[in-house]
Amino acid sequence: MIDSSAFQGKKAIYYTLGCKLNFSETSTFGKMLADMGVVTAEKGERADICLINTCSVTEVADHKCRQAIHKMAREHPGAFIIVTGCYAQLETEKVSKIAGVDLVLGSNEKADLIQYLNDAFIHRAEGTTLHAFHAVKTKDIKRFQPSCSKGNRTRYFLKVQDGCNYFCTYCTIPYARGLSRSPSIASLVAQAEEAAAEGGKEIVLTGVNIGDFGTTTHERFIDLVKALDGVEGIKRFRISSLEPDLIDDELIEYCAGSRAFMPHFHIPLQSGSDMVLKLMHRRYDSALFARKIALIKRLMPDAFIGVDVMVGSRGERPEFFEACYRFLDGLPVTQLHVFPYSERPGTSALTIPYVVDEKEKKLRSKRLLAMSEEKTHAFYEQYIGTERPVLFEKAHRGKAMHGFTDNYIRVELPPSLARDAYDNEIMSIRLGGFNHDGTALKAELT
Numbered sequence: 001m002i003d004s005s006a007f008q009g010k011k012a013i014y015y016t017l018g019c020k021l022n023f024s025e026t027s028t029f030g031k032m033l034a035d036m037g038v039v040t041a042e043k044g045e046r047a048d049i050c051l052i053n054t055c056s057v058t059e060v061a062d063h064k065c066r067q068a069i070h071k072m073a074r075e076h077p078g079a080f081i082i083v084t085g086c087y088a089q090l091e092t093e094k095v096s097k098i099a100g101v102d103l104v105l106g107s108n109e110k111a112d113l114i115q116y117l118n119d120a121f122i123h124r125a126e127g128t129t130l131h132a133f134h135a136v137k138t139k140d141i142k143r144f145q146p147s148c149s150k151g152n153r154t155r156y157f158l159k160v161q162d163g164c165n166y167f168c169t170y171c172t173i174p175y176a177r178g179l180s181r182s183p184s185i186a187s188l189v190a191q192a193e194e195a196a197a198e199g200g201k202e203i204v205l206t207g208v209n210i211g212d213f214g215t216t217t218h219e220r221f222i223d224l225v226k227a228l229d230g231v232e233g234i235k236r237f238r239i240s241s242l243e244p245d246l247i248d249d250e251l252i253e254y255c256a257g258s259r260a261f262m263p264h265f266h267i268p269l270q271s272g273s274d275m276v277l278k279l280m281h282r283r284y285d286s287a288l289f290a291r292k293i294a295l296i297k298r299l300m301p302d303a304f305i306g307v308d309v310m311v312g313s314r315g316e317r318p319e320f321f322e323a324c325y326r327f328l329d330g331l332p333v334t335q336l337h338v339f340p341y342s343e344r345p346g347t348s349a350l351t352i353p354y355v356v357d358e359k360e361k362k363l364r365s366k367r368l369l370a371m372s373e374e375k376t377h378a379f380y381e382q383y384i385g386t387e388r389p390v391l392f393e394k395a396h397r398g399k400a401m402h403g404f405t406d407n408y409i410r411v412e413l414p415p416s417l418a419r420d421a422y423d424n425e426i427m428s429i430r431l432g433g434f435n436h437d438g439t440a441l442k443a444e445l446t
Contacts, residue, residue, distance in 0.1 A: 002114060006121040007036035013047040013076065014040075015068050018055025020240050021206045022085060024157035025110075026053045027149035029084075032114055047076045049117070054085035054095075056176055058342035062087055066098065073100025080120060084110045086176035089135050096133035106135025107177050111145040141178025147206075148191040154202070154393040154424050156195045160188055160224065161207030165215070166243075168270075169281050169349040170313055170341060177208055181216045185224050189231060196233030201424055202391055203228075204238045211246025222251050229258050235426055236391065236406070241266045241308075245284040247292050256299035263300040264408040267292070268308035272327030273320035276313060279352055286327055297332050304379065304408035305333045309368055312361030313341040314352035321364055329371060334379045334408075336372035338365050380409055380434070380441055387430050387446060394423040402440065405431075410440040417445060 012033055016026040029051055030040065041047040050072040054065040065087045072081055082103045083095050089106040096104045103116060116134070147159035161182040164174045192203055205228075207213070213221040228237055237260050244267055255261040267289075271277050274285045296303050309328065311321065328336065340361040343350065356364075383405075390411045392403035401418035403411050412435045413422070432442035 002036075002118045003121070004036050006118060007033070007038050010038045010048040011041040011045060012038050012049040012051065013072070013079075014051050014053070015072065016053045017061060017064055017068065018053075018057065018086065019206075020157055020204065021159060021162075021208065022053050022055060023151070024147045024149060024159055024206050025085075025145065026051070027151035027157070028145070028147040029053070029110075029113055030151065031149055033117075036114060047079050050076050050079045050081045052081070052083045052085075054083060054087035056085075056087040056090050056172060056344075058339075058344075060342065062091075065095075069095075069098050069101060073098075080117070080124075082113070082117070084113075086173070089141075089176045090172060092133045092135040102132075104133035104135070106141075108136045108141045108143050109134045111143050138175050138178055142181070144181050144183055146183060146187070146191065148195055148203075150195075150200065154391065156200045156203045157206050158188065158191060158195070158203050159207060160205050161210050161213045164209045165212065166209065166283065167281065169279065169352070170310070170344065170347055172344045172347060173208055175346065180209055180212045182207075182213045182219075184217050185219050185227050188224060189227050192228055192231045192234055196231055199424065200234060201426060202236035202238070203234055204240055206240045209243060209246075210239060211242045221246070222248070222254060225251065225254060225258070225261060229260050231260075234260060237261045238264050238408075239266070241268060243268065243283070244289045244292055249295060252292070252295050252299060262406050262408070263303035264305075264406075265296060265303060266306040266308075269328075270308060270310045271313065271316070271320070272309075272324035273316070274323075276316050276320050276324070279315040280310075280313065280349075290327075290331065293331055293333060302407045304335070306335045306337060307331075307333045308337045308339065310339050310341050311364040311368060312356035312358075314349045314356075315354045316341075316356055317354060325367065325371070328368070333375060335376045336368055338368045338372065340365055377434075377438065383409060383431050384433055384441060385431065387428050389426050390429040390443065391424070391426045392422045394420075400435075403443075405429075411443045412440040413443040413445075417443075 014026050016023050052068050055061040080102050081100050083101055084105040088095050088104050092104050144162055150156045163178040163180045165180045167174050211221055272286050388405035390403040390405050392401055395401040395418055398415055400415055401413040428446055430444040430446050432444045435442055
């Protein structure tokens with residue numbers, strides 16, 4: 001039994017680390033608490049509830065999580081501090097011992113956030129404190145927590161899948177989020193329709209391994225895409241990330257002619273060396289990856305293609321990195337998201353003998369980031385002087401307004417031209433030259 005009166009008037013603050021999926025889930029936590037009467041604390045206000053949604057993809061991420069918890073405890077003394085997310089699942093008891101933490105919820109328990117908080121408030125009312133942690137083993141993470149929200153953003157983020165069955169040698173995500181699972185197509189269409197009714201124009205599909213959608217429901221990702229494409233009111237859909245082996249030709253062909261799925265793909269490569277891909281236990285080779293990219297660009301020449309690349313992984317000898325560099329250099333991709341390899345406890349990558357030192361990782365990262373900058377600049381440059389539809393996002397008063405074209409070119413509208421009425425509107429914009437720092441093209445109203 002939940003006593004909603006215990007929540008009324010309380011103020012909460014939220015801190016999210018990691019991926020778009022985490023941001024989507026934090027937004028849902030915020031909505032759950034708002035429905036109970038909790039308001040978001042304004043800047044400078046002391047919160048009654050602090051929620052930290054954590055990431056554990058690297059040791060740096062773990063460190064940032066601990067820093068965030070300490071900062072919350074310091075800035076909001078006496079607040080009830082809840083920690084959830086991947087770091088909370090992998091290091092539940094360790095996190096619970098951090099000073100100030102009251103409650104740690106693993107991947108299976110976070111859906112019951114309101115019930116756990118309600119119990120905690122009862123304890124406090126009785127003069128006792130609750131200092132607890134809850135997490136089940138990886139094999140017992142079965143629940144799927146729905147999430148379709150935008151928080152303080154313009155775009156909605158719809159969670160279509162969670163967990164992963166791949167167990168790549170370097171990755172802890174399957175241990176943190178459990179095995180692949182997803183809801184029904186019908187339930188996701190209903191959430192998209194609700195977002196449309198609220199005035200949403202764009203939805204980003206999020207998940208851990210989105211292409212694996214339907215493992216638990218015996219449905220197909222392509223059928224989800226087709227169903228969502230028919231949701232009236234939503235003008236744009238984007239797919240946040242798709243494994244190369246799960247991007248089938250039918251999906252690419254459908255997106256090329258769809259009403260609302262944008263010419264925008266994000267595809268994790270991790271390495272362009274077949275030897276390294278084998279060491280990582282990835283389920284494709286460079287030839288398959290190149291063929292998928294070629295098909296996308298043939299059917300959608302304007303497509304923006306982002307690629308994840310990991311450098312300095314165990315076993316990445318210099319000649320393997322050079323093979324990766326040459327492979328990427330020859331691909332018609334738009335942007336590289338470069339991540340230095342981080343040792344993660346419990347992963348099988350630790351058994352691979354060849355180790356790349358930190359200095360070399362930085363050098364390799366620097367080379368790939370320079371390549372990425374060149375590719376992105378060249379992609380943007382070819383659209384200067386053209387007109388594209390742009391969805392603008394709300395800006396702070398007196399600041400430039402930003403938005404994205406259908407093919408994900410970032411566009412900047414100067415403060416003198418920005419209007420509140422442009423927020424969440426899709427407008428035909430003439431693309432000018434680069435802005436002052438080269439991160440966007442200047443918008444020229446037509």
